[in-house]
Amino acid sequence: xxxxxxxxxxxxxxxxxxxxxxxxxxxxxxxxxxxxxxxxxxxxxxxxxxxxxxxxxxxxxxxxxxxxxxxxxxxxxxxxxxxxxxxxxxxxxxxxxxxxxxxxxxxxxxxxxxxxxxxxxxxxxxxxxxxxxxxxxxxxxxxxxxxxxxxxxxxxxxxxxxxxxxxxxxxxxxxxxxxxxxxxxxxxxxxxxxxxxxxxxxxxxxxxxxxxxxxxxxxxxxxxxxxxxxxxxxxxxxxxxxxxxxxxxxxxxxxxxxxxxxxxxxxxxxxxxxxxxxxxxxxxxxxxxxxxxxxxxxxxxxxxxxxxxxxxxxxxxxxxxxxxxxxxxxxxxxxxxxxxxxxxxxxxxxxxxxxxxxxxxxxxxxxxxxxxxxxxxxxxxxxxxxxxxxxxxxxxxx
Amino acid sequence: xxxxxxxxxxxxxxxxxxxxxxxxxxxxxxxxxxxxxxxxxxxxxxxxxxxxxxxxxxxxxxxxxxxxxxxxxxxxxxxxxxxxxxxxxxxxxxxxxxxxxxxxxxxxxxxxxxxxxxxxxxxxxxxxxxxxxxxxxxxxxxxxxxxxxxxxxxxxxxxxxxxxxxxxxxxxxxxxxxxxxxxxxxxxxxxxxxxxxxxxxxxxxxxxxxxxxxxxxxxxxxxxxxxxxxxxxxxxxxxxxxxxxxxxxxxxxxxxxxxxxxxxxxxxxxxxxxxxxxxxxxxxxxxxxxxxxxxxxxxxxxxxxxxxx
Numbered sequence: 001x002x003x004x005x006x007x008x009x010x011x012x013x014x015x016x017x018x019x020x021x022x023x024x025x026x027x028x029x030x031x032x033x034x035x036x037x038x039x040x041x042x043x044x045x046x047x048x049x050x051x052x053x054x055x056x057x058x059x060x061x062x063x064x065x066x067x068x069x070x071x072x073x074x075x076x077x078x079x080x081x082x083x084x085x086x087x088x089x090x091x092x093x094x095x096x097x098x099x100x101x102x103x104x105x106x107x108x109x110x111x112x113x114x115x116x117x118x119x120x121x122x123x124x125x126x127x128x129x130x131x132x133x134x135x136x137x138x139x140x141x142x143x144x145x146x147x148x149x150x151x152x153x154x155x156x157x158x159x160x161x162x163x164x165x166x167x168x169x170x171x172x173x174x175x176x177x178x179x180x181x182x183x184x185x186x187x188x189x190x191x192x193x194x195x196x197x198x199x200x201x202x203x204x205x206x207x208x209x210x211x212x213x214x215x216x217x218x219x220x221x222x223x224x225x226x227x228x229x230x231x232x233x234x235x236x237x238x239x240x241x242x243x244x245x246x247x248x249x250x251x252x253x254x255x256x257x258x259x260x261x262x263x264x265x266x267x268x269x270x271x272x273x274x275x276x277x278x279x280x281x282x283x284x285x286x287x288x289x290x291x292x293x294x295x296x297x298x299x300x301x302x303x304x305x306x307x308x309x310x311x312x313x314x315x316x317x318x319x320x321x322x323x324x325x326x327x328x329x330x331x332x333x334x335x336x337x338x339x340x341x342x343x344x345x346x347x348x349x350x351x352x353x354x355x356x357x358x359x360x361x362x363x364x365x366x367x368x369x370x371x372x373x374x375x376x377x378x379x380x381x382x383x384x385x386x387x388x389x390x391x392x393x394x395x396x397x398x
Numbered sequence: 399x400x401x402x403x404x405x406x407x408x409x410x411x412x413x414x415x416x417x418x419x420x421x422x423x424x425x426x427x428x429x430x431x432x433x434x435x436x437x438x439x440x441x442x443x444x445x446x447x448x449x450x451x452x453x454x455x456x457x458x459x460x461x462x463x464x465x466x467x468x469x470x471x472x473x474x475x476x477x478x479x480x481x482x483x484x485x486x487x488x489x490x491x492x493x494x495x496x497x498x499x500x501x502x503x504x505x506x507x508x509x510x511x512x513x514x515x516x517x518x519x520x521x522x523x524x525x526x527x528x529x530x531x532x533x534x535x536x537x538x539x540x541x542x543x544x545x546x547x548x549x550x551x552x553x554x555x556x557x558x559x560x561x562x563x564x565x566x567x568x569x570x571x572x573x574x575x576x577x578x579x580x581x582x583x584x585x586x587x588x589x590x591x592x593x594x595x596x597x598x599x600x601x602x603x604x605x606x607x608x609x610x611x612x613x614x615x616x617x618x619x620x621x622x623x624x625x626x627x628x629x630x631x632x633x634x635x636x637x638x639x640x641x642x643x644x645x646x647x648x649x650x651x652x653x654x655x656x657x658x659x660x661x662x663x664x665x666x667x668x669x670x671x672x673x674x675x676x677x678x679x680x681x682x683x684x685x686x687x688x689x690x691x692x693x694x695x696x697x698x699x700x701x702x703x704x705x706x707x
Binding site: 284 | 400404405412523524525527530534536538543545618619660661662663664665667679
């Protein structure tokens with residue numbers, strides 16, 4: 001009896017483990033059909049495939065969809081402009097893939113995009129998927145511009161194809177850590193991260209910077225990007241009574257975490273980096289969101305001339321509000337098209353050198369890359385949630 | 399001390415949900431010796447059904463009081479889950495009742511995969527946000543903070559479990575179920591309809607699962623097609639911990655697992671001098687399970703069930 005129960009349990013566990021691996025991929029959404037050319041003497045079309053990779057299912061599907069929409073809007077704008085390249089009208093075709101925020105799925109999707117013959121990729125969203133996928137794009141010689149991967153390692157691998165249009169975590173975490181210790185005057189800080197490349201990376205940088213500015217780290221706790229219960233680690237943090245809690249993770253886990261913290265009677269200031277700076281966070285945290293502090297790399301969209309206009313157009317096109325990175329996705333796409341224009345070619349080998357020389361005034365500000373592919377001007381804006389909206393507290397650097 | 403108390407509160411809330419789900423595993427195991435791996439997914443179906451009914455009614459603006467909406471949602475979840483479990487038993491397990499024991503187990507895993515994928519097709523892959531139905535009140539007792547939601551979860555679980563124990567031990571139906579569990583052939587000879595008794599075990603387990611699913615969703619305000627998998631695994635662990643086949647054992651195991659998990663996350667860092675962090679909280683829970691199985695292979699309260707298998 002005992003032996004058979006154990007054997008059964010073991011067999012079951014193994015079968016479940018195997019069963020858990022098989023996940024089908026969703027079909028890519030149909031690419032938007034451009035209107036048929038009207039005038040008979042229209043120049044020939046140059047059809048160019050461009051890839052977008054982001055998690056459009058799972059806990060942060062709203063952010064993935066936001067990214068995809070940002071690229072889609074740019075693609076539609078470019079197609080409407082009838083850009084001429086090598087005597088042909090450029091017609092971008094978007095291939096959007098779902099990487100499920102899963103590093104394994106990220107590489108699968110990257111290979112799929114390469115096989116589909118894309119000339120450039122905007123993505124991925126998470127550092128955890130962007131870094132492993134970048135090897136595949138680099139091997140294929142396809143330029144990759146990430147709109148949102150902030151982990152420094154992404155551009156430190158020595159690949160010529162890796163670029164990003166956001167400040168990295170050294171800049172962001174440094175600015176946040178400094179803000180916590182100096183501006184908020186927090187003496188004790190508790191730090192939690194979700195063990196992803198992004199969450200852990202930004203939390204480490206915040207820890208370093210806050211320590212350097214004299215704050216004491218009283219707790220370092222961990223969760224996962226798919227957890228729902230944070231009460232046990234929060235209770236432990238409650239015992240240390242920190243002035244501030246920093247969480248390195250995304251809004252899907254951050255919102256419920258803040259709510260559970262307030263349920264436990266924790267009054268510490270709650271802070272996150274860009275992963276939590278979304279309208280979705282406010283929805284998830286409800287009233288607890290009041291006074292929540294977060295940062296987004298870049299100057300505030302509201303302060304830039306094209307920012308408000310972008311928000312309005314986005315709303316009109318997709319019927320929802322901008323979450324976090326769609327302006328960056330729009331810029332990332334535009335930067336690539338500009339490089340194609342300058343090179344007068346849509347061949348990755350030809351426009352890649354031009355991409356490195358980018359000097360572009362986008363929605364999110366000035367975009368110039370350093371020799372690694374990082375953004376030269378790394379402005380960080382710190383926001384505070386008030387009455388369900390984000391108010392700008394300060395902009396650092398840039 | 400208040401921190402310790404708080405961890406106990408966290409653990410007991412989570413544990414009472416584990417216990418409710420564990421009862422479903424243990425009842426089915428007790429009566430036909432089958433580990434019903436689809437049970438966790440029945441919990442998920444219950445949660446998502448309640449989600450659809452409740453958000454639908456709130457969204458339609460029918461003007462019903464929140465209490466009535468919740469009652470309707472819960473009733474729908476229980477109806478769907480019990481029908482589902484009854485159907486699963488008839489279609490997937492009954493034809494295999496005399497087959498080798500591995501066959502129904504594999505079937506159970508198959509049913510689990512079918513349920514997950516069907517739910518994914520109906521409700522999508524995204525996380526669904528469950529609205530906050532009541533403004534949760536917070537009480538502070540001896541430094542530990544308790545929300546009205548936590549109190550409700552524990553009270554409802556205890557009440558449901560007490561009712562179940564009364565039913566099993568003091569009604570004719572309960573006696574029939576216990577007799578079937580002890581020896582189905584002899585029970586059949588005594589005029590008990592063993593098929594009905596077995597179906598009832600599945601149906602009661604599913605009703606508990608529906609209630610548990612609703613509570614998990616209301617507690618964390620999130621539901622998705624994959625939510626039953628880990629919950630089911632934890633509840634199964636709880637059932638084994640308490641002694642699978644034993645009702646009291648499932649309750650004890652559930653509570654214990656919840657508390658061990660909370661304490662593990664809270665103290666594992668201090669106990670290992672920072673070597674292991676709170677990311678090892680599940681390791682801690684399963685370590686306890688291994689210890690229990692080494693020293694009490696039938697689980698904490700597992701003494702009978704030896705006559706099966």
